[in-house]
Amino acid sequence: MPYETELRTALLALQRASLLTRRVALTTLSSVTKSDRSPVTVGDFGAQALVISALRHAFPDDAIVAEEDAAALRDNEALRGKVWDYVQGAGLSDEGAESSIGGPLKSERDMLDAIDGGASEGFASAGSQGRRVWALDPIDGTKGFLRGGQYAIALALLVDAKPVLGVLACPNLPQDASAPIPTEHAHEKGEGEGYGVLVSAVAGQGTTVRVLGSGGVAEGKPTKMREVGEAQIGSAVFCESVESGHSSHDHHALITQKLGVTSSPVRMDSQAKYASLAMGLADVYLRLPVSASYQEKIWDHAAGEIVVKEAGGMVGDVQGRPLDWAQGRTLKENKGVVVAGKGVWDMVISAVKDVLAA
Ligand SMILES: Nc1ncnc2c1ncn2[C@@H]1O[C@H](COP(=O)(O)O)[C@@H](O)[C@H]1OP(=O)(O)O
Numbered sequence: 209m210p211y212e213t214e215l216r217t218a219l220l221a222l223q224r225a226s227l228l229t230r231r232v233a234l235t236t237l238s239s240v241t242k243s244d245r246s247p248v249t250v251g252d253f254g255a256q257a258l259v260i261s262a263l264r265h266a267f268p269d270d271a272i273v274a275e276e277d278a279a280a281l282r283d284n285e286a287l288r289g290k291v292w293d294y295v296q297g298a299g300l301s302d303e304g305a306e307s308s309i310g311g312p313l314k315s316e317r318d319m320l321d322a323i324d325g326g327a328s329e330g331f332a333s334a335g336s337q338g339r340r341v342w343a344l345d346p347i348d349g350t351k352g353f354l355r356g357g358q359y360a361i362a363l364a365l366l367v368d369a370k371p372v373l374g375v376l377a378c379p380n381l382p383q384d385a386s387a388p389i390p391t392e393h394a395h396e397k398g399e400g401e402g403y404g405v406l407v408s409a410v411a412g413q414g415t416t417v418r419v420l421g422s423g424g425v426a427e428g429k430p431t432k433m434r435e436v437g438e439a440q441i442g443s444a445v446f447c448e449s450v451e452s453g454h455s456s457h458d459h460h461a462l463i464t465q466k467l468g469v470t471s472s473p474v475r476m477d478s479q480a481k482y483a484s485l486a487m488g489l490a491d492v493y494l495r496l497p498v499s500a501s502y503q504e505k506i507w508d509h510a511a512g513e514i515v516v517k518e519a520g521g522m523v524g525d526v527q528g529r530p531l532d533w534a535q536g537r538t539l540k541e542n543k544g545v546v547v548a549g550k551g552v553w554d555m556v557i558s559a560v561k562d563v564l565a566a
């Protein structure tokens with residue numbers, strides 16, 4: 209199967225990184241204050257080091273674009289030591305799996321180099337055909353992570369500026385699709401209590417859900433979005449950001465009102481919203497810009513896009529146009545994101561356009 213090794217590597221890398229983020233969440237989050245970035249930073253840095261070292265081991269020639277760099281750690285010995293402790297403590301319990309992603313990192317220096325390995329210019333420096341770029345957001349949904357709500361580790365492989373593979377590790381999503389989705393205190397439930405999924409997709413191969421474990425790759429189950437037609441739009445489940453500063457709740461309310469949707473939207477942090485749609489926990493995701501000038505890092509959406517599309521859904525901007533991956537990691541202008549099943553796509557886009565035009 210195409211991209212088999214890439215998928216296995218990505219699944220194991222995210223599984224290992226989520227061992228770290230789960231531990232960070234449990235041990236330090238209660239003491240965090242808003243001005244103290246460190247616990248979040250510890251999670252971000254540590255997850256990035258673990259994922260990049262796995263990718264570099266398996267695919268040394270690929271470019272990687274990731275959120276963080278190691279400058280702050282090089283200058284701060286205490287913070288560096290803290291991240292290093294977590295990185296050393298995060299190893300997969302299955303030795304074969306661990307060694308297939310390069311085994312434990314050997315030194316603090318390797319850790320810093322791995323973190324700095326995410327500084328590629330992406331397609332800006334491309335030219336040749338078949339160029340491969342991995343896009344990593346080591347903790348997407350920082351505010352959700354702090355609250356014990358939803359967060360995701362998002363990893364996508366783009367070839368010639370098109371996502372061909374995406375994996376979302378969502379440690380706080382329920383494994384049982386009928387369970388409620390926690391928006392806070394989810395960390396306290398811990399592993400093995402029905403939380404944590406890995407949702408992945410490869411172009412042309414569909415979307416798969418797995419339990420987020422701590423060893424090798426678990427057996428996957430194919431998943432599809434729920435089929436909702438225009439006649440059922442009133443009972444469709446909409447989802448949106450918890451943060452009204454990230455996405456316009458007011459516009460969303462006007463859109464759902466126009467469509468005659470009866471229930472309130474489910475609020476959820478992070479790219480876990482894409483995973484939820486692919487798992488059939490929700491049907492439509494609206495992300496209408498609060499400000500056109502906010503430069504959203506669009507590549508954070510790459511894993512979500514392929515996970516939803518392979519599960520039978522549609523992803524576009526507020527005009528219904530496909531997201532443009534070639535323009536680079538950061539959107540010049542925020543045109544929002546709309547995600548919905550094919551059966552209601554035209555209807556949702558037309559309601560979005562009407563509300564924005566009004
Ligand atoms: N003002 C903003 N408008 C839109 N998105 C934002 C804004 N500030 C941060 N984000 C991004 O929103 C995403 C989380 O969205 P949500 O609220 O739906 O969980 C993150 O990727 C975050 O970027 P970053 O990755 O830099 O933290």
Ligand SMILES: [Mg+2]
Pocket residue numbers: 345347348349505508
């Ligand atoms: Mg992000």
